[in-house]
Amino acid sequence: MPASAHGSTPSGPPEFDPLIMTALFDAQSFAALDGLRRRYFPPALNRVPAHATLFHHLPGESLRAVVERLREVCAGTGPLEFTMAEARSLGRGVALAIDCPPLIRLRAGLATAFADRLTAQDRQGYRPHATVQNKVSGEEARATLRAVEALLPIAGRIEGLALWHYRGGPWEEAGRFPFTG
Template identity: 70%
Template sequence: MTHHSPSTAPEPDPLIMTALFDPHSFDTLDGLRRRYFPAAQNRVPAHATLFHHLPGADLRAVVERMRTDCAASAPLPFTMARTRFLGRGVAFEIECPGLVTLRAGFAAAWKDRLTAQDRQGYKPHATIQNKVSSDEARDARGRLDALLPISGTVVGLALWHYRGGPWEEAGRFAFGDGAGS
């Protein structure tokens, strides 16, 4: 889907950047998301978003920066030791200083192109549940707290086209190996 405005050329779909978890961590988080997130609204797998809306017109520059920075980064250990109540859902807070630092480098490079949401302070998290009643979220939070801590590794970054529903993958970039698509 391309966004149109009467006075401008069509703008390509926005891009979303997420962290890639090691396979065991991803399986754990995605299984919990499938269990707790309303099935009809769970359109994407478990993830931690770094940016919600990068300009699609900058796809080549974004990909090149991701390829370079990911090749130069080692895998990043993380711990999830707390939940965050979202009002109508629950997320795991992600403690990963390396991810925060990596994201800050991207944010500085793209500061003039970021949306207000992406200019806010970055607090990494993985949403496990959303779009439920606050009572259901409080109940789930108690059960999810009992699973903590969860530790693992962020092994790279992914880039997605946002087209209104499920995301379309635009590339995966592993840390430390220079590979990416």
């Protein structure tokens, strides 16, 4: 998969769009999570489907190396079982905590492999979650928290990883990497 530049400056090297890495949910749990996101996320701000982010900003110029590493890791990994039994307040939104120790270990291994490429945000501790609401009033978020808690637990599988180009709006898919191990 070739790296492509989104823009360039006349006097410098091309500027590459950052990469975002997310977990791929099985179809049933994705449908449940995306349904919650469509119901509770402000429509004008809901630019991407339900997801759990592993890395928020990998350098786009490293696309080839990231893809090679993902292919290797995903070929040796089988589907990961998870549960979501806790809804967390984000103050002005709600997220569902993902309980999946194997995902945390997989992400830690990738973080070690990409250590020299990580932003400060991606070097912080990893607490996997799926955001179903953000940027609403505190009152609306508290009501959503109560409503979503009544739907828990949600269980499913993470079946692979996805890589996305961030170009300022909706994400553009850069690849899907199913777990085949």
